[in-house]
Amino acid sequence: MKPDYMVIKEKLRHKLGMGRFEHTMGVAYTAACLAMRYGCNAENAELAGLLHDCAKQYDNETLLKKCLKHHIPVSEAERKNPSLLHAKLGEYLARKKYDVDDPDILDAIRYHTTGRPAMSLMEKVIYVADYIEPRRFKAPNLDRIRRLAFVDLDQTICEIMSDTLEYLKKTPESIDPTTYEACMYYQEIKREEY
Numbered sequence: 001m002k003p004d005y006m007v008i009k010e011k012l013r014h015k016l017g018m019g020r021f022e023h024t025m026g027v028a029y030t031a032a033c034l035a036m037r038y039g040c041n042a043e044n045a046e047l048a049g050l051l052h053d054c055a056k057q058y059d060n061e062t063l064l065k066k067c068l069k070h071h072i073p074v075s076e077a078e079r080k081n082p083s084l085l086h087a088k089l090g091e092y093l094a095r096k097k098y099d100v101d102d103p104d105i106l107d108a109i110r111y112h113t114t115g116r117p118a119m120s121l122m123e124k125v126i127y128v129a130d131y132i133e134p135r136r137f138k139a140p141n142l143d144r145i146r147r148l149a150f151v152d153l154d155q156t157i158c159e160i161m162s163d164t165l166e167y168l169k170k171t172p173e174s175i176d177p178t179t180y181e182a183c184m185y186y187q188e189i190k191r192e193e194y
Contacts, residue, residue, distance in 0.1 A: 003099045024053055026133030034125045037150050048108040048126050055089035077176045087113040114178040117185035124153050131160050158186045
């Protein structure tokens with residue numbers, strides 16, 4: 001049985017703060033749009049977007065405790081910056097609490113913060129949707145990246161990751177190695193295309 005989108009939406013409306021819920025709805029909408037553009041399952045993308053931050057309401061200490069309790073591996077970078085754990089815990093909650101069993105949706109939730117080399121189309125869609133959704137306004141080059149997202153998804157990922165790494169250089173201990181590896185991977189792909 002497929003998870004009920006409307007039931008999940010109502011649960012999240014009560015669990016997440018208003019700002020986080022509005023962001024979540026923006027990601028779900030944007031993910032569905034990107035999915036339609038690139039030939040991905042729009043319903044699954046919308047569900048992944050809806051659940052991508054389902055563990056975001058927890059503070060860093062609680063995220064770490066819940067991950068350890070549920071035997072979710074925690075890297076050194078995640079110990080230093082536990083806010084990264086909301087993606088891993090979100091994947092766990094999507095599976096256990098919201099009855100999602102589609103591995104593509106679960107992986108999209110799991111990697112929406114760090115990205116990873118060789119992401120699936122669904123993972124790319126959620127990663128980009130989280131960055132460009134309509135309520136975002138602080139990221140550099142956002143107008144250009146929003147336009148690019150509907151033209152070249154891999155180039156968009158390269159630019160988002162580059163901007164993210166540039167921003168994180170201010171606090172290098174918070175850089176997850178997976179983000180760095182993903183950035184190098186997509187930059188190499190784009191170089192090979194030229």
